[in-house]
Amino acid sequence: MALAFFAFAVTGVQAAPVDVYRGTLGGADVVMELGQPKAGGEREGRYFYVRNGVDIPLKGTLGALAEALPINDEWRRAQSDWPVFSDAKQRSMQWRLQPQGDFLVGEWVDGFKGKKLPLSLKRIAKYDPEKIAPQGVEAVTKTIVQGYGSSVSKGVALTTQSAPYDYLKMIEQKLEQGREVVVNPSLAWRPVRDARTRFWYPRLTRHPDAKILSQTNALLELRHWEMNLEALGCAGSIYLSSGPEAGSLGNYNHEEVKVSYLSSALMSVVESGSNGCGGAHPNNHFDPFVLDLLRGGDMDFTRLFKGAKYGEYRLEFSPQMTGFIQKSLVNQPEPHDDRECNDFLPEYMALMLNKPDKMSFVISGIGHAMGACLGSGVNISFKKLQPYLKPDAERYFQP
Known part of the structure; x- marks a missing residue:
């Protein structure tokens, strides 16, 4: 410690x-x-x-x-x-x-x-580096799980004013370009990567709204930069540690980042892997996030589902929808091992989308001991979700 x-x-x-x-x-x-x-x-x-x-x-x-x-x-x-x-x-x-x-x-x-x-x-x-440094729970969590990594708190926007040192570490790099994935003539994305850290991360290349395209790429870039800083922080631990991970990329070079769904209204991305740099245990994770491509920014699911609200730790659904999700979970055909994870879904639930027309309610953020349950859950078609959607929400749920 x-x-x-x-x-x-x-x-x-x-x-x-x-x-x-x-x-x-x-x-x-x-x-x-x-x-x-x-x-x-x-x-x-x-x-x-x-x-x-x-x-x-x-x-x-x-x-x-x-x-x-x-x-x-x-x-x-x-x-x-x-x-x-x-x-x-x-x-x-x-x-x-x-x-x-x-x-x-x-x-x-x-x-x-x-x-x-x-x-x-x-x-x-x-x-002042203290203003952007991890504090409190985040600092302790990074110490235990990550060990060594970035000195910048998650979610801090890297700019020439807020974090000039780390901003210059990121902005100067020319990214390698992967093959463009075209959904339709006005909608596409492409994986890019920093040659120093060697994992691919998506960027939108086409969208009907130029402003949304720019806003979305700014969010994707920030998440990409945060992971890059963690990986480079581990590489720098060769000066601070004799541990076996010291000087490595903390396994970030094997991070898997997938675009699981893309429409002109929603973009669903999943970060998954097992990284760490000398902490008590590796950071096994399955972290989906969904971006709003109609309004911009992260998706606010309370605008989509009737009775949904954000509690202290997570998104909470109405009793009716909670019951529907549980029933769908129990009734789906799945391996017996996955059924052992079902009880964890309400407490550790994250939302993502899967093409062509499914929303997934999956386990994310669960403790290291139950890491085998990460990503398990239930897929529900847009059609079956309609009774629980607000009137304005249906424009988001187009295959």
Whole structure:
């Protein structure tokens, strides 16, 4: 727990605003984040090469800012404090910088091989990482399940104002383009991926409403970026952990993201997999979400179903619809093993759509011990749902 908490600390959670710099290290583009000087002039920060997006911790005075060494040998693993900034012979890699207005200039010195490279960085932003960091339950959950990962709270919009350091980590990448999937001449989507993290994520490429297309892609992009940051955070744990996942992508490179349904009114996407980076157990998950392609944004199911409301933890249906779902669940033909999961559906229910014309009520968010039940549930045709729909809802349920 302590090590995972420290991971958040060194990746940007500090009490005071930090400065963000961008420039070059030799011929490579880099972005650096640097905290305010403490007693004696010591600072803490991090930087990444734009080409790989992996954070490397920094610590020291401006004239001798040491770069963390990966925990990849017996000596470094034996140390009591991570990250490690020098070896047993006190050799280190240092940034030797001097301020010149909004610039920091100097040289990068490899104390192991004697190599030197010029450094030039311009200050481009200032922000407070504490305002976007995971807090409370989210921070504890990420520590237990994820172990190491992103220092940005879920749902934070990455912009040049709110999170300039992480925004630059994402925005600079040219995404690989998959094959376009055409539903009809005015409706299509395409998978894209960041070569650094290697999993595919959808984007709309055609929709009758240009504004809806743009809004939807902004939401898809944010979710994609959040997962990318988690994966790159795990890759950066090579400087913070000796665990077997340290330096990996936390299995995000095997994440499966599917578009299960797309019409001009609704888009249903499922994120599923088993990822983690040294937590107590892997994050086995089956997380569907549905986007409203008529109004924009996430689908508000209370506008579709009679008597539905959002409770403290989940969507709650009317007694009539709840009974209908339970009856449909019990009566459907399914393997016996799935029936053992039926009792969990009301408490851990998520909604998704399956083509050509079905809504699915499935188990999502259940604890690790019952992970085998993830995704099980019942499929109900649009036609059978009609008695429970509000009058304006039927325009959403077109195959």
